[in-house]
Amino acid sequence: MRWSNTFIPTLKEAPAEAEIVSHQLLLRAGLVRKLAGGLYTFLPAGIRVLRKIERIVREEMDRAGALEVLMPAVQPPEIWQASGRYEQAADVLFKVSDSKGREWLLGPTHEEVITAMAANEINSYRQLPLNFYQIQTKFRDEIRPRFGLMRAREFIMKDAYSFDVSDEAALTSYQKMYDAYVRIFDRCGVKSYPVEADTGVMGGNHSHEFMVPAQTGESEVAYTEDGVYSANLEKAVSQGPETKTPDLCSGVLEEFETPGVKTIGDLESEPFSVPASSQIKTLVYIAQDKPVIALIRGDDEANEAKLAVAFGTAIFRPAEPAEIRKALGAMPGSLGAINAEGIPIYADRQLMGAAGMVTGANKDGYHLRNVNVDRDIKHASFKELRTVREGELSTEGQPIKIRRAIEVGHVFKLGTKYCESLEASFLDENGKNKAPVMGCYGLGVTRTLQAIIEYSHDDNGIIWPASVAPWQVCITALDVEPGGQVMKKALEIYSELSEGGYDVILDDRDLRPGFKFKDSELVGFPVRLSIGEKSLNQGNVEFTLRSSLQRESVSVDQAAAKVKTALADV
RNA sequence: CGGAGCGUAGCACAGCCUGGUUAGUGCGCCUGUUUUGGGAACAGGAGGUCGAGUGUUCGAAUCACUCCGCUCCGACCA
Secondary structure (H helix, E strand, O other): OEHHHOOOOOOOOOOOOOOOHHHHHHHHOOOEEEEEOOEEEEOHHHHHHHHHHHHHHHHHHHHOOOEEOOOOOEEOHHHHHHHOHHHHOHHHOEEEEOOOOOEEEEOOOOHHHHHHHHHHHOOEHHHOOEEEEEEEEEEOOOOOOEOOOOEOOEEEEEEEEEEEOOHHHHHHHHHHHHHHHHHHHHHOOOOOEEEEOOOHHHOOOOEEEEEEEOOOOOEEEEEEOOOOOEEEOOOOOOOOOOOOOOOOOOOOOEEEEOOOOOOHHHHHOOOOOOOHHHEEEEEEEEEOOEEEEEEEEOOOOEOHHHHHHHHOOOOEEEOOHHHHHHHHOOOOOOOOOOOOOOOOEEEEHHHOOOOOEEEEOOOOOEEEEEEOHHHHOOOEEEEOOEOOOOOOEOOOOOEEEEEEEEEEEEEEEEEOHHHHHOOOOEEOOOOOEEOOEEEEEEEEHHHHHHHHHHHOEEOOEEOOOOOOOOOOEEEEEOOOOOOOHHHHHHHHHHHHHHHOOOOEEEEOOOOOHHHHHHHHHHHOOOEEEEEOHHHHHOOEEEEEEOOOOOEEEEEHHHHHHHHHHHHHHO
16 A cells, blocks of 8 residues: 555644544544544544454454354344343443334344344254354443543443353353453454453353553453462452451440541541541432341442442442432441341442441431441441452452453353243253343454554554554655655555555655655554665665664665564564 | 533634624644754745534624533443
């Protein structure tokens, strides 16, 4: 490809709309342009990268035995109602209506569609296992699209769905996808880490997210240096806080006056001086229209994902002050779970056996001391509710660290939920009707593209790994006179490399050299050959590796060979 | 949806507070000359319903109100 024949509108300055570096570079390198918030056009260079990532994904899916299909993006709402997700996912569903006024959904994901298909087509255990995948545009009415392709309203995802005869067999399918993901991100040139992920209300204990470490990432990962433990912060557990929860107390439960005390901090300071670790934080939520109480140690933070698991629903919100008063008879600041009759109580495990604690008396301006959790708070079920903090010890005894990361993939062992609600079943070898055990596996293709940029760039621009670069080699001709010796030589090398199967772009634009160098570095071609009059007269061309930007003189005859060996390495 | 900020040429911004003739600057774009190994110089030029609407005023980019859009922080997710 000649640069003059394609369209790579580079920008010297970053548009103000782009905050993070990968988003700025997407725009500056002329890969994408925005139509509206969360909606992007891929320009020629951008689509080339996208296609290369897709090809890697396809190859690895095929290798893992998954079968490519293509499902409709437009879906009937009925299957979503059947699975129960029509309400559950309501806030991300794009709804459209046809000319007759009938409602349709733009697919945010395809569990319902594939399961509806499976319900018709899978009858026998002899057909299983099956794993279907597709690479397709998804639509999600994101509350807040941001960071360019990172969180878009329309994005490309590879989604796969496996069906197995049993739980054990499903684990095998799961593992194959897991391994495929490791290979995919590896081939895309990004470091990705599988971490244990929250399974939310779906239950089960097999889910991993694939994370690319980046400060701009939206997820937080807890991990240990030795690599043994890594989990999404939503899911992470530890041996607990460094300060032990008090568990010895002989005193009797006693009310005391605490005028004006509203927060943990208020009670911590004079004249009360109750350490936060000796306090019980009482949080009131409305889950499925009913109040529930969550108890957390005063110095801990509740974790929303863990609350969802405890409550058994993702649909909950903090209660309004009026609702709290109605439920407990007091305002926030004086709440407690003692004598909270008829309200489900979930207590964090740190409070198990806690004694000598202080909590609200459900009477404005009063607290209770000498609280012995086991004795005084009946009906509490103990759950993992707190957020792990940096420095705590993992179950294996290693200090936990926390860092931000971009979630580029998520693999999930689903169970039989969708097969049951959409009535997919098969006959096993004993002639018994069974629901297939499903797994689902998502990989954000467009997000991966941006994650690669976030992971691999410098002050000059993008540094593409050769496997996904829009062009692997840029030949920068410094004299573009047609028929001149520079262009003649440039075209010769161009042909040799192209015929060797390399993607080459020839910068034949009539621009000053510095401009062309900057441009090629911004777009980020892994290898550049600069051919100019001066060096050519000495029989040389200049070879530059994008990653190091070190320039090296190479004899003209060796140039193509040098490129080939360099590309084999990056 | 809650909080914060921003909409002026393709891009980055000034001007607005304190209303006043032809709305500016840099980059980019077009023409020409010179230049040509690290985002050139000079000369000339094109390009604006100042986000939209309403209002206040003799007069609005500037003040007020409403709406729309964009960005950031929070809840959601590949």
